[in-house]
Amino acid sequence: MTENNLINGQWVGSDSGATFEVHNPATGRVVGRVPDAGAAEARRAVDAAWNASSAWAGRPAIERAQMLQALSARLAEDREDLARLLTDEQGKPLAEARAEIDYARSFFEVSAQASALIRDETPSVPGKKIRVHRRPIGVAAAITPWNFPIAMLAKKMAPAMAVGCTQVLKPAEQTPLSAIALLERAVASGVPAGVVNLVTGDPAAIGAAWLEDSRVRKFSFTGSTEVGRILMRGAATNLPRLSLELGGHAPMIVFEDAAVDRAVEIAMAAKFRNGGQTCICPNRFLIHRSLHDDFVSKLANRSAALTSGHGHDPEVVLGPMIDDAAIEKVEAHVADAVEKGATVVTGGRRRRVEGFQDRFFEPTVLTGCTSHMRCWREETFGPVCPVRIFDDQAEALALANDSDFGLASYVVTNDEERIRRLGDELRTGIIGVNDPGPAVAGVPFGGVKHSGFGREGGRWGLEEYLELVTVSAIDLASR
Numbered sequence: 001m002t003e004n005n006l007i008n009g010q011w012v013g014s015d016s017g018a019t020f021e022v023h024n025p026a027t028g029r030v031v032g033r034v035p036d037a038g039a040a041e042a043r044r045a046v047d048a049a050w051n052a053s054s055a056w057a058g059r060p061a062i063e064r065a066q067m068l069q070a071l072s073a074r075l076a077e078d079r080e081d082l083a084r085l086l087t088d089e090q091g092k093p094l095a096e097a098r099a100e101i102d103y104a105r106s107f108f109e110v111s112a113q114a115s116a117l118i119r120d121e122t123p124s125v126p127g128k129k130i131r132v133h134r135r136p137i138g139v140a141a142a143i144t145p146w147n148f149p150i151a152m153l154a155k156k157m158a159p160a161m162a163v164g165c166t167q168v169l170k171p172a173e174q175t176p177l178s179a180i181a182l183l184e185r186a187v188a189s190g191v192p193a194g195v196v197n198l199v200t201g202d203p204a205a206i207g208a209a210w211l212e213d214s215r216v217r218k219f220s221f222t223g224s225t226e227v228g229r230i231l232m233r234g235a236a237t238n239l240p241r242l243s244l245e246l247g248g249h250a251p252m253i254v255f256e257d258a259a260v261d262r263a264v265e266i267a268m269a270a271k272f273r274n275g276g277q278t279c280i281c282p283n284r285f286l287i288h289r290s291l292h293d294d295f296v297s298k299l300a301n302r303s304a305a306l307t308s309g310h311g312h313d314p315e316v317v318l319g320p321m322i323d324d325a326a327i328e329k330v331e332a333h334v335a336d337a338v339e340k341g342a343t344v345v346t347g348g349r350r351r352r353v354e355g356f357q358d359r360f361f362e363p364t365v366l367t368g369c370t371s372h373m374r375c376w377r378e379e380t381f382g383p384v385c386p387v388r389i390f391d392d393q394a395e396a397l398a399l400a401n402d403s404d405f406g407l408a409s410y411v412v413t414n415d416e417e418r419i420r421r422l423g424d425e426l427r428t429g430i431i432g433v434n435d436p437g438p439a440v441a442g443v444p445f446g447g448v449k450h451s452g453f454g455r456e457g458g459r460w461g462l463e464e465y466l467e468l469v470t471v472s473a474i475d476l477a478s479r
């Protein structure tokens with residue numbers, strides 16, 4: 001029996017004893033096995049979180065902060081083991097896996113610090129003494145995706161733990177082992193039984209069990225817009241607070257004043273992280289006509305030179321796609337673009353890597369892309385750069401905003417006036433200006449439109465797990 005779900009401080013299996021396998025996406029080999037749990041185990045996890053709730057909320061914030069810091073230190077100690085496990089089950093290159101552990105740690109650090117800033121407020125109202133109190137919202141549920149299996153969980157655990165919420169967590173089926181490894185470190189850092197609980201298994205059954213449970217007061221989800229909608233519909237009965245970090249379809253605009261080499265540098269750094277399987281990576285490249293040909297030829301040369309393979313090989317910068325469905329989608333998007341008139345400048349096909357699964361895709365640059373192409377409208381989640389020419393700023397912004405999604409956008413320019421106005425002109429939650437990595441733990445991360453709502457990071461992330469209570473008092477003695 002595989003006993004690596006965490007409920008009330010105990011490592012347990014599924015009720016039926018059933019398990020499912022976790023595979024290395026590069027080799028196809030089984031790297032582990034986890035419980036195939038469902039609604040009953042999910043409800044028991046809520047029981048545990050509910051029972052642990054008041055004691056955890058009642059602890060001094062400083063103690064919780066110290067626990068977060070202890071967890072961060074433990075992750076630093078175990079960085080190499082965790083990174084190797086992450087590469088094994090997720091496929092990303094080891095250097096990126098290490099960076100993900102550091103990124104995850106930064107959420108525990110930042111949340112520990114930010115919890116000291118959570119204070120009551122006392123707005124002045126004539127004749128009354130008002131206190132606006134912030135209290136932990138209660139039991140929080142989180143469902144996370146496979147592309148950043150440790151960091152996504154950390155983004156949800158850190159703020160919830162910092163403010164005194166207890167949690168029930170479900171990682172993605174592709175990557176539960178990293179989640180289990182993180183929870184093992186949480187237990188080892190002294191996090192009490194029931195404060196964090198982890199269940200693996202049937203996503204729909206577990207999600208529904210949590211939505212149907214009126215004790216769950218917060219639901220935080222990162223994943224597809226489609227599943228986000230299912231959860232939002234399911235939330236209509238018990239009305240938990242929702243945070244939905246959904247799909248992205250980031251534009252990158254390279255304006256005429258940009259240096260092409262620098263723009264290509266930024267594009268490479270932003271695009272190919274995790275093989276393009278990143279919700280904030282650029283998916284639509286808008287290049288000013290005067291720079292287009294130079295940019296495309298340099299981007300194509302740099303892209304084609306990227307080495308694919310097993311993430312444990314230090315030469316490798318591009319791992320496999322997570323599964324067959326993922327690579328089939330990338331292939332379908334490229335085929336659709338070509339059929340509708342795009343030109344493949346480089347890539348466009350699967351890349352055979354000797355000795356490994358057929359899950360690698362060539363870094364691809366497509367030109368002549370139009371709004372009718374799937375790659376221009378939907379998230380491809382692969383190493384594909386669709387490029388399009390623009391002539392003036394108004395056209396670039398209109399094209400950039402012509403999307404249902406609104407998570408991130410990127411701009412390469414030095415024009416101060418243009419930069420100043422971007423915050424109002426680009427309809428995304430995050431804007432990177434000459435910055436390929438705008439997601440750091442101390443700042444708000446989240447989207448608008450079909451990319452969802454809610455913010456993670458810094459004190460803004462903590463607010464998502466707090467509710468406001470207005471205590472309005474009239475002093476009897478003064479009447």
Ligand code: ADP
Nearest residue numbers: 143144145171172173203204207223224227230
């Ligand atoms: P992706 O396409 O990136 O795999 P998904 O939205 O399908 O994104 O998956 C993100 C997370 O949502 C995973 O943990 C997955 O198990 C979970 N999930 C998928 N379907 C449901 C569902 N019906 N209810 C709750 N969670 C779900």
